[in-house]
Amino acid sequence: MKKRNLITIFTAAVLVVIFVLLLFTFQVRQSQVAVVTTFGKISGPPCSPGLHLRWPWPIQQVYKFDQRIQTFSDKFSENLTRDNINLIVSVYVGWRISDATNFLNSFPNGSIEAAQGQLQSLLTSAKSAVVGDHPLSDFVNADLQQLKFDEIQDQIEQTVQTELRTNDYGIQVEFLGMAKLGLPESVTEAVFTRMKSERQVLISQAQNEGRAEAIKIRANADRQANETLADAEAQAKQIEGQGVAEAAKTLPIFQENPELAVFMLRIKALQDSLNQRSVLIFDQRTPPFDLFNGVWTNAPNP
Amino acid sequence: MTMSDEHEHHHHAHAHELPVPAPLPMTPDDAGSQAMSEALRSSFAIVKFVMVALVILFLASGIFQVGPQEQAIILRFGKTVGTEQQALLGPGLHWAFPYPIDEVVKIPIRQIQSVQSTVGWFAETPEQELSGNLPPAGSSLVPGVDGYAFTADRNIIHTRAALYYQVDDPTRAVFYFSDGPGSPLGMAGVSNAVQNVLNNALLYTAAHFGVDQVLYSDVGGFQDAVEQRVIQLADQERLGVTIRQCSVASIPPRQLQEIFDQVTDARQNQAKVLDDAHSYENQVTNNADAQASTIINEARSAGVRYVQSVQADAKAFSDLLPNYKINPNLFEQEQLVQMMGTALTNVQFKGYMPTTANGKPTDLWLLLNREPPEPKTGAAGQE
Numbered sequence: 001m002k003k004r005n006l007i008t009i010f011t012a013a014v015l016v017v018i019f020v021l022l023l024f025t026f027q028v029r030q031s032q033v034a035v036v037t038t039f040g041k042i043s044g045p046p047c048s049p050g051l052h053l054r055w056p057w058p059i060q061q062v063y064k065f066d067q068r069i070q071t072f073s074d075k076f077s078e079n080l081t082r083d084n085i086n087l088i089v090s091v092y093v094g095w096r097i098s099d100a101t102n103f104l105n106s107f108p109n110g111s112i113e114a115a116q117g118q119l120q121s122l123l124t125s126a127k128s129a130v131v132g133d134h135p136l137s138d139f140v141n142a143d144l145q146q147l148k149f150d151e152i153q154d155q156i157e158q159t160v161q162t163e164l165r166t167n168d169y170g171i172q173v174e175f176l177g178m179a180k181l182g183l184p185e186s187v188t189e190a191v192f193t194r195m196k197s198e199r200q201v202l203i204s205q206a207q208n209e210g211r212a213e214a215i216k217i218r219a220n221a222d223r224q225a226n227e228t229l230a231d232a233e234a235q236a237k238q239i240e241g242q243g244v245a246e247a248a249k250t251l252p253i254f255q256e257n258p259e260l261a262v263f264m265l266r267i268k269a270l271q272d273s274l275n276q277r278s279v280l281i282f283d284q285r286t287p288p289f290d291l292f293n294g295v296w297t298n299a300p301n302p
Numbered sequence: 303m304t305m306s307d308e309h310e311h312h313h314h315a316h317a318h319e320l321p322v323p324a325p326l327p328m329t330p331d332d333a334g335s336q337a338m339s340e341a342l343r344s345s346f347a348i349v350k351f352v353m354v355a356l357v358i359l360f361l362a363s364g365i366f367q368v369g370p371q372e373q374a375i376i377l378r379f380g381k382t383v384g385t386e387q388q389a390l391l392g393p394g395l396h397w398a399f400p401y402p403i404d405e406v407v408k409i410p411i412r413q414i415q416s417v418q419s420t421v422g423w424f425a426e427t428p429e430q431e432l433s434g435n436l437p438p439a440g441s442s443l444v445p446g447v448d449g450y451a452f453t454a455d456r457n458i459i460h461t462r463a464a465l466y467y468q469v470d471d472p473t474r475a476v477f478y479f480s481d482g483p484g485s486p487l488g489m490a491g492v493s494n495a496v497q498n499v500l501n502n503a504l505l506y507t508a509a510h511f512g513v514d515q516v517l518y519s520d521v522g523g524f525q526d527a528v529e530q531r532v533i534q535l536a537d538q539e540r541l542g543v544t545i546r547q548c549s550v551a552s553i554p555p556r557q558l559q560e561i562f563d564q565v566t567d568a569r570q571n572q573a574k575v576l577d578d579a580h581s582y583e584n585q586v587t588n589n590a591d592a593q594a595s596t597i598i599n600e601a602r603s604a605g606v607r608y609v610q611s612v613q614a615d616a617k618a619f620s621d622l623l624p625n626y627k628i629n630p631n632l633f634e635q636e637q638l639v640q641m642m643g644t645a646l647t648n649v650q651f652k653g654y655m656p657t658t659a660n661g662k663p664t665d666l667w668l669l670l671n672r673e674p675p676e677p678k679t680g681a682a683g684q685e
Contacts, residue, residue, distance in 0.1 A: 028380045028381075030381060030487075031476075049380045049382070068478055068479055068480035068491060069495070070482065071479075071480075071481075071498055073498070088445045092502075112483035139452070140452050141509070142511070143510070144510050149506050150506075174539065175539040177499070179498060179502065180505075181452055183445075183452070185444050191457070191458050192442070192557050194456075195558055196561055199562060206565065207572065211575060217580060220583070221582060221587055224583075224587050225587055228587070228590040228593075228594045229594055229597070232593070232594030236597050239598065239602050240604065243608045246609045247608055250612050250615075254619055257627070260619065260626045261619060267638065268615075271645060274648065279653070280653065282654050
């Protein structure tokens with residue numbers, strides 16, 4: 001019977017050890033932090049990841065908290081800007097339990113939902129305060145220098161952060177940013193109407209500008225062409241002048257006998273003037289028709 | 303094993319001792335108890351076997367496989383075993399104590415991950431997008447349902463982005479970012495944070511871009527600016543990711559699609575009108591240039607011709623001068639008659655009108671509006 005007992009005892013011992021371990025120890029995961037309460041009162045600093053000893057329930061109770069950053073998108077709310085424009089703003093917050101003891105003290109049973117509810121109300125009031133401090137041109141602006149987008153985000157974050165710290169919620173905001181930025185539904189319709197008329201302006205602008213610019217280009221082209229031609233004609237005149245000057249160099253030759261020169265010029269001029277469309281009428285005094293003189297005319301012979 | 307051996311030994315001795323002090327004929331009692339002990343003995347053997355098997359199974363359940371695209375970290379009683387890089391187990395078979403001692407966390411290695419933006423686009427389901435059967439656009443946009451972005455010139459546009467990124471330090475991402483309270487250890491948390499950053503980048507970038515820049519004139523610039531903003535925010539929020547690629551698509555509100563298209567048409571038309579004007583410009587200036595060079599060339603050749611003709615005249619003059627000097631009068635007559643002869647062959651209409659008897663010229667009436675007919679065989683170069 002001894003051996004039977006031994007096995008039983010061994011098995012029992014193993015079971016007891018497991019049971020005791022389950023009752024008297026707890027594990028904290030790498031991403032977690034734990035707070036131990038003794039008869040409801042927090043005892044000792046939060047436990048880091050690993051295996052820890054505890055007294056079983058109801059003496060001690062262990063609260064484990066996720067210490068990772070939780071991203072939380074808040075509900076959008078309507079806020080008036082400084083220039084009285086209704087903006088719908090929603091932000092996202094990356095938050096973390098920075099002090100598990102304070103966190104447990106602030107929220108019943110360390111409820112994450114309760115913490116998010118608290119964050120939501122802090123965000124709502126922070127948003128309304130900060131948005132009310134800025135005109136719409138701080139939210140949207142073509143000039144990056146005047147765009148206060150980041151400042152607005154920082155101000156909301158600072159406001160919430162300060163609230164969290166002064167109230168010792170044990171929560172820390174790691175980052176915060178705009179998640180939504182919009183307008184109330186009725187305003188979007190008005191924006192559409194405005195956008196439509198802006199488009200209409202752009203359409204007529206494109207048409208008129210195109211036409212005006214085209215006219216300008218054409219007129220400019222004509223002017224340029226005329227200038228080119230005028231230049232060419234001026235140049236042609238100059239070339240002609242140069243030709244005359246060049247020709248003038250031969251004039252001294254004609255000086256040798258001006259009578260002949262003049263005669264030749266006259267003959268040439270006469271030759272040039274008698275083109276094929278001329279009508280010539282002669283009387284008998286013109287050579288060579290003077291040969292007719294006295295041959296068969298009725299003129300009296302001198 | 304030594305313990306197990308001892309058990310066997312004791313058991314053996316015991317079995318021998320029992321029958322020795324009682325060599326009596328077997329009573330039903332004895333037979334019963336013996337059968338009982340036999341049964342017990344065999345059942346104990348089975349229990350033992352099962353226990354050993356259970357222990358082996360228990361230990362074997364600690365074997366796990368790490369795939370080629372992942373690494374693993376062992377948490378012993380919740381705490382990471384090893385530090386830094388030594389904590390990471392590569393692909394292959396590994397062993398850890400079974401639950402609840404050890405817990406294995408699998409971590410994907412640096413793979414390209416992707417997220418889509420969730421703000422900025424109107425409400426539609428993926429099926430609707432695939433089929434192209436979009437829900438009809440209402441006259442307004444409902445906050446919380448229809449997404450959009452607000453541009454610097456206070457226009458509403460729809461825009462969406464797809465972002466591809468790599469997690470630099472997967473271990474940190476797994477233990478640092480949560481995807482909601484109590485969510486399992488994984489990459490969902492960091493993916494969520496990256497998505498928020500992407501959404502923010504779209505809103506921020508649209509807030510300092512004009513609607514026409516986003517939609518038409520600076521589409522690439524808008525996309526780059528979104529990517530830059532994502533990089534800046536990811537760095538600022540210490541998400542520990544490297545952005546690989548960001549692609550952005552934007553459209554005007556569906557309610558205004560038609561009039562936006564009209565603007566595009568008008569602009570294209572404007573470009574066409576300008577193109578026409580420019581081609582006219584080219585044509586006119588080119589023509590003028592060609593004409594100008596013709597004028598100049600003509601002037602040049604006319605100049606050359608003139609000089610040559612004057613020189614030819616001069617040469618003729620020099621040639622004729624000796625003859626002229628011999629008898630100027632005869633020379634002149636000769637030249638004149640010769641010229642008249644040539645000239646008269648070219649003149650179409652010739653009239654001879656002898657003088658009247660009293661020496662006075664006759665009155666002559668000519669019909670001058672009639673142009674004389676051109677000669678059939680006109681000599682060229684007479685003009």
